[in-house]
Amino acid sequence: MTSDTNRPLTLRDVSEASGVSEMTVSRVLRNRGDVSAATREKVLAAAKQLGYVPNKIAGALASQRVNLVAVIIPSLSNMVFPEVMSAISAVLEDTELQPVVGVTDYMPEKEERVLFEMLSWRPSGVIIAGVEHSDASRAMLKASGIPVIEIMDTDGKPVDCAVGISHRRAGRQMAQAILKQGYENIGFMGTKMPLDHRARKRFEGFTEALAKEGVEIMDQEFYSGGSALAKGREMTQTMLERSPDLDFLYYSNDMIGAGGLLWLLEQGIDVPGQIGLAGFNGVELLQGLPRKLATMDSCRREIGEKAAQILIERLGQEDAGNSGQIVELSPKISFGDTLKRY
Amino acid sequence: MTSDTNRPLTLRDVSEASGVSEMTVSRVLRNRGDVSAATREKVLAAAKQLGYVPNKIAGALASQRVNLVAVIIPSLSNMVFPEVMSAISAVLEDTELQPVVGVTDYMPEKEERVLFEMLSWRPSGVIIAGVEHSDASRAMLKASGIPVIEIMDTDGKPVDCAVGISHRRAGRQMAQAILKQGYENIGFMGTKMPLDHRARKRFEGFTEALAKEGVEIMDQEFYSGGSALAKGREMTQTMLERSPDLDFLYYSNDMIGAGGLLWLLEQGIDVPGQIGLAGFNGVELLQGLPRKLATMDSCRREIGEKAAQILIERLGQEDAGNSGQIVELSPKISFGDTLKRY
DNA sequence: ATGAAAGCGCTAACAG
């Protein structure tokens, strides 16, 4: 160790060790302005030798700039969100910006707390999942004066920009595809979570499109907690015992759909002949299943990338002209092996 | 909107709006010291009315305290790490401390960058996955002067504290269990990643324990990238075609194990009669599989909780006496339905 | 119970 006190090193320490003014040290460490090669070397050597780590707190306060982007998502255990995260990270990697994650557990009050906490660090921008927020949250976002990109969902009025898909439309599209293939006795399975607005919207769009053709959902089942794969099995069995006439099962996510698929195959049921299946999300896992589950891509990667790009533009020019824009991506249905195709 | 400039609000704004000194406003907002109920009300009302969000940057600089805990993990797409994260979050929830995640993608240089970046925000502590770090990283950790908890792995010399399991021992235990059940022709499948030290140690422990009984791995296969479930299938097929005499397959993680299991069942192969299987991690997904894969719990929840607890203790008392401690948890084998039990 | 002064560690803006 180089110092014997426990005090973290400051610019001044580097300044003294190198015999260069604090200001110049600061310039070297930030590659700013013109500094002679000689002094640069001296400073760098001293900094490295001491093991100096700059204090961003002080730097941020002085410069009034914080290269942090608050990314606020409902959950980390959904795989969907880590994927969005990594798309965001990948794009921000080329910039000075650093994503910082906050998790809300789908709870509006927690979202409020997390948002408050993150905004108090004065980030350069916010990327937040969903367009449903408490009044307080919306007020904070507006008052923050920084770019706000709402992601995943475009069914609603964003505070600023939005990038996502219309889950209502996604639900409708799937319903239309299912009807078109001649299925008529349709069951639905999904999460109980009333706060998962996107799942709710898909369900609403789904039933709405069915209704338009005079079809009603024959049976439905909701779950919460536990292993999604196992829940998918259980619910499928329960529902089929209760409603043996079902010829199609629409799952609100791929994991429960995969569970249902595995169970049906074990029972020797003909999929998609006897019963068709579809999920939602297009998760990687489906690649390893005995049959490819029909699903719909949720465009997570594109959403993450686009959101990060918009943010970068907004930060680049004061008025990038993209304030208020809504980017609606178009998810595509993948028929897989569980949705008949005539 | 209340203000027409775009400048974020400051304590001074609240002070002026409420007619109370900045200092007292500060005290109210932090519930510090004695403030009369009357002024408290006034201040709170003004703050809320304006939509004031405190500036933690300034607060942190002035108080020299930052209630952030840097949590550095290799990946978010492994499910294992989000689980550790949420265990940490759950424990920290009861404190002022806030976890902040950094992802290294299993790359030492990225770990170095992320660590540097995070340390420059002067967090109160660091929780970091693994005990293998570059010299520079170790130096930074030591020089930081804050508690450092290395998690997941106890095979090595931690910088400060460590909480985890011995992956070498885990590999040995599984080997012993397999041999004990009479399996002799053993194949191994795992990731190619040379930087996943824990997977490597499990493999080493595994082969070492086999060797002690005069057994050698009959075949092995490594993969990288792609859907683990699909890779598990492919590798299993490849390996079995190449080495049809195999009677046991040890997978370095549950996902590829699950893929292998699904493939074997489809082929009508008797599991575990003809071929036994085991994975590692004890992931929730296994609950929904047709057979329960034998596996070994990696104690992620306990690790996260314990790490957070140790950190809290360390931060509580200057010398909590737990500096330098190593907590080795004991993972247990779950035989499931894919490892014979006589 | 409240206020005034000083300064946290750094950088913007200017001088030289």
Added chain:
DNA sequence: CTGTTAGCGCTTTCAT
């Protein structure tokens, strides 16, 4: 190319 002077917005400390 390098140094000096002022703060950034808050909290600490010490008065009152």
